[in-house]
Amino acid sequence: MSPTALPLLQQWVVVLAALLLFLSFVILAQTRLISAIHAFAWQGALIAGVTAVVAAAAHSPHLYFSAVLTLGLKALLIPWMLHRLTRRLELENQAETLRYPALVGMAAVALIIFSYWLVLPIVQAELNFTRNIVAISLAVVLIGLLMMVVRHQAVAQVLGFMSMENGLFLAAVSATAGMPLVVELGVAFDVLVAMILFGVFFFQIRASIDSLDVDQLNRLTEMTDASDGAEGEVG
Amino acid sequence: MSLLSITLLTPLLGALILALVRGLSRAGWFNLIFCAVTLGSAIWLAWTVANHGIVSTQLLGIAFRVDAFNVYLVVLTALVSLTTAIFSRPYMRYVRQTGRTDRRGLRIYHSMYQAFIFSMLLALTTDNLGVLWVAMEGATLATVLLVSLYRTPEAVEAAWKYFILCGVGIALALFGTVLTYFAAQQVIADPNAGLTWSVLYANAAALDPTVMRIAFVFLLVGYGTKVGLVPLHQWLPDAHSEGPTPMSAVLSGLLLNVALYAVVRLKMLVDGALLNTSSPHLAGYLLMGFGLLSFTVAGLFLHRQRDIKRMFSYSSIEHMGLMTFAFGLGGSLATFGALLHMLVHSLTKSAIFVTVGHAAHIAGSQSIDRIRGLIRTQPSVGWSLLIGVAAIAGFPPFGIFMSEFLLLTATMQTYPWLAIPLILGLVIACAGLFRHLHPMVYGHAPEGQQPVAANLFPVGVHLALVLWLGLMIPAFLAEWLQQVSALITGVQ
DSSP, rough: OOGGGGGGHHHHHHHHHHHHHHHHHHHHHHBBBHHHHHHHHHHHHHHHHHHHHHHHHOOOOOHHHHHHHHIIIIIIIIIHHHHHHHHHTTTTTTBBBOSSSHHHHHHHHHHHHHHHHTTTTOOOGGGGGHHHHHHHHHHHHHHHHHHHHHOBBBHHHHHHHHHHHHHHHHHHHHHSSSOHHHHHHHHHHHHHHHHHHHHHHHHHHHHHSSSGGGGGGGOOSTTTTTSSTTTTSSO | OHHHHHHHHHHHHHHHHTOOOOHHHHHHHHHHHHHHHHHHHHHHHHHHHHHHHHHHEEEETEEEEEHHHHHHHHHHHHHHHHHHHHHHHHHHHHHHHHOOOOOOOHHHHHHOOOHHHHHHHHHHHHBBBHHHHHHHHHHHHHHHHHHHHTTHHOOOOOHHHHHHHHHHHHHHHHHHHHHHHHHHHTTTTOOOGTTBBBHHHGGGGSSOOOHHHHHHHHHHHHHHHTTTTTTTTTTTHHHHHHHOOHHHIIIIIIIIHHHHHHHHHHHHHHHTTTTTTTTTHHHHHHHHHHHHHHHHHHHHHHHHHBHHHHHHHHHHHHHHHHHHHHHHHSSSHHHHHHHHHHHHHHHHHHHHHHHHHHHHHTTTOOBBBGOOHHHHHHHHHHHHHHHHHHTTTTOSHHHHHHHHHHHHHHHHOOOOOGGHHHHHHHHHHHHHHHHHHHHHHHOOTTTTTTOOOOOOOOHHHHHHHHHHHHHOOOOHHHHHHHHHHHHHHHHH
């Protein structure tokens, strides 16, 4: 089915979702934290946009509310918190180079293909539009996951986590026209609390290993010869 | 106010009040009182359900539904959190004296203890799959600060791992929930009922099987991470061993159960949706596979542990694997066995962690190599540990023997070949436990090892219950579990 056959508002949703996926690549490849946080904020804004478009299409006041909620939480509050934490941790100028950028890019592309393959069975003709969106949101989720795997820096991992959540929001709003309001509020609350706790942990990690490179968190392993008194403390 | 709202609001109120209480001893008592009130109303709730059937209400727009299945877990959760609170009161005083945490840390501890109980009870009683997700994530959030309470590098690492891995897992579960909602929207007209489990269950046969199949894979991976299924278990031994001991007891004894409960509820839905397709038992096979893998791998890993709490965390993975396998097997006998196993495992495991807390206190170390001669130094602790481990390893006459025996019988009836890895796994795990246990309880006590003030009341209560369940399952409980397994399997 060609995209032009879709109603105008659905075309808008598809365009916004494509941009969102593009931003996922930007966040994945961006080595400077501040720029990655900005890209993440734009991702949040796009989701708010998608929600508003769906709200207009469905004439649903509850979705307008959740668009505002998404805008406030994902595009403003969480990026602001991350920004502030980055400045307080003095990480503005730190750049983390990816070891194999080309490979990571290819992996992300493979994940998109995988997502399309996975949702292929949902083939009923009238759900064609939905299939596109579900595939894109799954790809955003998986690319966020990939980011958490390839990045070793705690703040970057959290960005990956939050961009996974963005993919979930996209799925919820575009494939199902929004979850029930209670659930949406609950999820937003959990994400906010998680962000606050992540902030607490950045400081705890830095206090314990003097850096935010979580690769250095490697004391707990299954190695049997690791009895250098590290396990000696009572719990 | 309904009983259900008392059961739920007590721990919520507790979390808020305990965040403000300053004195340590007062906080300990408050914690205990809140748990006792929760247990009281939970038992009353169970009594209501037993006499009048399913309780379903709406609170703040959230649908709640208490049936035979979740009410028994509600009572179990309330009971274990009360006995752990009894243990935690003097234990946290000892922790405070050793200076491993400060006043603020203890305030967070008590408040989050209640918040954790609240989120588990919410996850158990809600009828809404979205709220179930929110509550499961809430349980992670409530406990993650407790795992890092001591602020040692190991504790911070364990907490970060726990946070990230469970966060990712649970995010995948949310994707599965969205897909379920998507499938429901094609069938159920009312958008607000699309995530209500009871409505979905009633319409399960009409749900799109292809969508539900994909959804279940995501849900299983997501909630399976929280159950601690191999290979998603990496966080569990760390989180359960680095946190304060009362936390280990409730994490191993309760949270794993709640996650498994979620998986079973979702399996019931998917089974309904896949009934008329070419692979009606897909969900069951997946559970059996993951369960058997976890069971075997954890049994082998038991042998390699050097930290006593890590060892018992692996034992938890092993038992969760066994239960997952049994729920996957289906059939009323296996389900009955799994339900009984959930009960006795929780009681035994939390008793063991309480004893381990005392043992580590005596030896001044959590390292298995340094815990020696417990029976000589303090017979009560040594014998409790010995009896607890005998119970968890599945020796008669304890309840775990009963449930494992039932599970083996059920396996032999349906897949006789699978009984071989099952028996082998049980033997390996038992050998692993006793290999480490023997020097710890017998062995020579190091010079100058002193007994400590031990509070073994919770251990006694739990082990007595497990013994009682092994000697005779009371008629009302047997009838109850039968009712639940009929509910889960759909066979009368």
